[in-house]
Amino acid sequence: MLSLYVYFTLATLLIGFGAYGVWRGPELLRRILALNIMGAGIFLLMVTLAYRPVLQGEPADSVLHALVLTGLVVAVSATAFALALLGRILQKGKA
Amino acid sequence: MSLALGLVIIPLLAALLMLLWPRLARGLQLAAALLCTILATMLLQLVQQEGSQQLFIGGWNPLLAIRWQADSVTALLLLLSAVLHLLVSGYALAVQQRDKLAAAFWPLSSLLLASLQALWLSRDLFNLYVCLELLGMVAVALVTLSGDKAMRPALHYLLFSLFASLCYLLGVALLYGAYGALDLPLLQGQLQANSLTAAALVLITLGLMLKAAWWPLHLWLPAAHAAAPAPVSALLSALVVKGPLFILVLVWTTLAPAAFLNVAAYAFLVCALGALLLAGVAALRTPYSKTLVAYSTVAQLGYAMLALALMLSFNLPVFTAALWLFVMAHALAKAACFLSIGEMQQTLGVKKVAQLKGASQTMPLAMFAFAVAGGSLIGLPPSGGFLAKWVMLLGLWQAQQYFLLLVLLVATLVSAAYIFRVVVLAFDRAEPTAPDFSPQLLPQWLALLPALAVWAMAFFSMPLLAILQQELS
Numbered sequence: 001m002l003s004l005y006v007y008f009t010l011a012t013l014l015i016g017f018g019a020y021g022v023w024r025g026p027e028l029l030r031r032i033l034a035l036n037i038m039g040a041g042i043f044l045l046m047v048t049l050a051y052r053p054v055l056q057g058e059p060a061d062s063v064l065h066a067l068v069l070t071g072l073v074v075a076v077s078a079t080a081f082a083l084a085l086l087g088r089i090l091q092k093g094k095a
Numbered sequence: 096m097s098l099a100l101g102l103v104i105i106p107l108l109a110a111l112l113m114l115l116w117p118r119l120a121r122g123l124q125l126a127a128a129l130l131c132t133i134l135a136t137m138l139l140q141l142v143q144q145e146g147s148q149q150l151f152i153g154g155w156n157p158l159l160a161i162r163w164q165a166d167s168v169t170a171l172l173l174l175l176s177a178v179l180h181l182l183v184s185g186y187a188l189a190v191q192q193r194d195k196l197a198a199a200f201w202p203l204s205s206l207l208l209a210s211l212q213a214l215w216l217s218r219d220l221f222n223l224y225v226c227l228e229l230l231g232m233v234a235v236a237l238v239t240l241s242g243d244k245a246m247r248p249a250l251h252y253l254l255f256s257l258f259a260s261l262c263y264l265l266g267v268a269l270l271y272g273a274y275g276a277l278d279l280p281l282l283q284g285q286l287q288a289n290s291l292t293a294a295a296l297v298l299i300t301l302g303l304m305l306k307a308a309w310w311p312l313h314l315w316l317p318a319a320h321a322a323a324p325a326p327v328s329a330l331l332s333a334l335v336v337k338g339p340l341f342i343l344v345l346v347w348t349t350l351a352p353a354a355f356l357n358v359a360a361y362a363f364l365v366c367a368l369g370a371l372l373l374a375g376v377a378a379l380r381t382p383y384s385k386t387l388v389a390y391s392t393v394a395q396l397g398y399a400m401l402a403l404a405l406m407l408s409f410n411l412p413v414f415t416a417a418l419w420l421f422v423m424a425h426a427l428a429k430a431a432c433f434l435s436i437g438e439m440q441q442t443l444g445v446k447k448v449a450q451l452k453g454a455s456q457t458m459p460l461a462m463f464a465f466a467v468a469g470g471s472l473i474g475l476p477p478s479g480g481f482l483a484k485w486v487m488l489l490g491l492w493q494a495q496q497y498f499l500l501l502v503l504l505v506a507t508l509v510s511a512a513y514i515f516r517v518v519v520l521a522f523d524r525a526e527p528t529a530p531d532f533s534p535q536l537l538p539q540w541l542a543l544l545p546a547l548a549v550w551a552m553a554f555f556s557m558p559l560l561a562i563l564q565q566e567l568s
């Protein structure tokens with residue numbers, strides 16, 4: 001039970017840090033990283049929610065696991081896209 | 096429901112084939128758009144005859160499966176997006192060589208259509224998130240087609256869009272944690288009015304408002320929409336901002352517990368008034384013609400917000416009809432606005448509103464398209480915009496909201512002011528801006544088509560209202 005609260009607190013903290021970083025900026029790279037931290041917090045929250053039935057001796061909620069996997073794919077491709085865009089902006093700045 | 100599956104799979108397949116054989120891209124684009132329009136018409140007929148259709152993807156039971164549902168509003172929206180895609184593709188085909196439209200436009204716009212169609216059909220909170228994310232990424236990729244100058248607005252758009260999706264996802268995770276379901280019809284009526292539900296709904300609403308560019312969260316929209324090439328701006332303003340709006344309406348009409356409705360209605364009302372008046376004034380002040388049209392999108396979304404707020408607080412079916420009529424009329428009119436302004440910008444080689452001087456002489460057809468579409472945005476009869484506004488005024492009269500009647504009148508005057516700002520200049524014949532090359536007729540006609548469609552909406556008001564009422568009964 002205690003571990004559940006530890007994970008929930010951790011997830012909340014990560015989401016909070018991420019949201020603060022996105023809001024505060026101002027560098028674009030920092031915002032991209034902050035979005036990733038926020039995403040990690042949300043995925044941690046979802047995995048922790050999936051873990052709840054295990055405490056009662058039941059199998060973990062596999063729907064949430066599937067959602068996290070989908071979410072990770074989305075997050076990775078979105079980050080790649082954002083970094084590619086940022087690369088183009090910085091290249092143009094140099095030239 | 097195989098029709099609905101076809102509506103998503105055809106543009107998806109077309110996009111993949113376009114990437115494999117770029118030479119065939121233009122033909123595939125037209126074929127896919129035509130096929131989708133035909134399928135959407137058939138689906139609309141089917142829904143009218145047999146009621147709403149459902150599909151559980153993969154045949155799983157409702158707790159696990161993703162539910163797709165085609166009711167009459169969804170069928171109308173499917174048809175709307177297919178038709179608009181067809182019209183914009185036609186314009187893009189006509190100007191692609193002159194405007195040096197990047198080859199990536201074809202697969203990306205097909206992907207845009209596929210993700211949008213999936214979004215209209217889905218009734219599953221997580222599936223909606225995936226559709227929303229796809230839609231956002233494709234939209235950003237389309238903005239980058241303008242080249243280097245569009246990179247910065249595109250990245251800002253992407254960051255806002257990602258942040259908004261994460262807010263939405265967090266809200267969905269909280270709801271799933273509390274109620275153990277993602278399927279909207281299963282969740283209907285299950286939500287209790289406690290602080291967890293409130294937090295989840297606030298997160299979902301904030302995320303969607305940011306994505307739909309609702310005032311005061313619209314700041315990313317004018318830069319992104321104005322930076323994109325004209326056919327892309329038309330698609331973005333006409334369709335992409337309507338996706339999150341659709342989810343927002345779904346969430347608030349099916350999920351939200353009754354105790355929250357009043358507070359939400361007030362919040363939406365304040366945002367709606369802000370959008371209608373302040374974004375309208377911003378459109379009046381901006382020096383650039385494309386930014387003017389983009390701000391007008393923010394202002395016009397205010398009508399949709401107002402309709403949603405009234406829907407939540409009065410439970411009168413007219414407001415639901417008004418909301419979807421606004422969405423349709425605005426989509427068609429805004430597409431025509433962006434295409435005609437884009438056409439004038441290209442031909443005259445100008446960006447500022449003031450330089451459109453004498454456009455009624457040099458490019459009468461494009462200016463006519465802008466004026467007709469603008470008439471619908473103002474709400475002048477006969478047009479789809481007038482129909483929507485009329486239905487809304489009827490509702491306000493029934494609900495005895497005389498203050499809002501007055502607000503609507505002021506908002507109409509503001510929109511008339513920014514439309515006439517352009518139109519009046521166009522009729523100023525002294526020293527008109529000379530075109531860079533002789534104006535081409537075909538693109539101007541194609542820009543006029545959506546404007547004529549919004550005109551025609553007024554003549555099909557009875558069947559349209561009948562379809563929307565069918566949904567409500």
